[in-house]
Amino acid sequence: xxxxxxxxxxxxxxxxxxxxxxxxxxxxxxxxxxxxxxxxxxxxxxxxxxxxxxxxxxxxxxxxxxxxxxxxxxxxxxxxxxxxxxxxxxxxxxxxxxxxxxxxxxxxxxxxxxxxxxxxxxxxxxxxxxxxxxxxxxxxxxxxxxxxxxxxxxxxxxxxxxxxxxxxxxxxxxxxxxxx
Amino acid sequence: xxxxxxxxxxxxxxxxxxxxxxxxxxxxxxxxxxxxxxxxxxxxxxxxxxxxxxxxxx
Numbered sequence: 001x002x003x004x005x006x007x008x009x010x011x012x013x014x015x016x017x018x019x020x021x022x023x024x025x026x027x028x029x030x031x032x033x034x035x036x037x038x039x040x041x042x043x044x045x046x047x048x049x050x051x052x053x054x055x056x057x058x059x060x061x062x063x064x065x066x067x068x069x070x071x072x073x074x075x076x077x078x079x080x081x082x083x084x085x086x087x088x089x090x091x092x093x094x095x096x097x098x099x100x101x102x103x104x105x106x107x108x109x110x111x112x113x114x115x116x117x118x119x120x121x122x123x124x125x126x127x128x129x130x131x132x133x134x135x136x137x138x139x140x141x142x143x144x145x146x147x148x149x150x151x152x153x154x155x156x157x158x159x160x161x162x163x164x165x166x167x168x169x170x171x172x173x174x175x176x177x178x179x180x
Numbered sequence: 181x182x183x184x185x186x187x188x189x190x191x192x193x194x195x196x197x198x199x200x201x202x203x204x205x206x207x208x209x210x211x212x213x214x215x216x217x218x219x220x221x222x223x224x225x226x227x228x229x230x231x232x233x234x235x236x237x238x
Contacts, residue, residue, distance in 0.1 A: 086200045156197035163193070 084161030
């Protein structure tokens with residue numbers, strides 16, 4: 001079902017706001033992960049991991065889900081469709097995989113924040129802290145890719161999209177033949 | 181000059197674009213790399229503070 005122009009613009013605004021907010025929240029998370037990893041001051045390291053836990057649960061998760069839902073609504077409500085163009089499909093896959101990975105990593109983030117409530121030395125949980133910074137960097141990269149896909153919209157229709165285009169073409173031709 | 185609709189219509193779907201093939205291959209390699217890291221024990225799940233504390237106590 002194609003959305004009316006006003007509703008489409010409202011949904012587009014919601015989708016852009018959620019996805020830009022998600023990217024911003026990931027950037028803040030990455031900055032804190034680097035500060036936590038490289039910081040020498042124990043209180044600063046502690047504050048970084050406690051803030052990361054709050055940012056993940058209060059900002060990243062809601063914005064990630066809002067991006068996914070508004071993106072699906074936006075694609076289904078426009079002629080782009082959800083499975084018709086490779087770039088839309090790629091965005092959907094990246095967002096779904098990122099959401100799953102985020103939900104899986106919530107527990108380690110929370111555990112690290114709980115551990116940081118006690119004074120942390122630079123050697124404590126080093127591998128996990130490095131992993132957090134790597135994951136945040138990968139998430140930021142994935143979101144930059146989805147942003148670029150939205151802007152450039154690279155060509156290419158899926159076999160399903162091609163069949164739909166053919167169907168629409170046939171319907172248009174049949175309507176023109178009937179009216180003339 | 182009039183053409184019948186069937187003359188110009190392609191009969192099969194266009195092939196997958198090059199950017200999809202290249203990025204798909206990159207993604208598959210990355211997934212395999214991440215799987216290898218997880219299986220070798222280099223994941224946050226294997227190094228949660230709880231498990232690490234247990235390791236330090238032993």
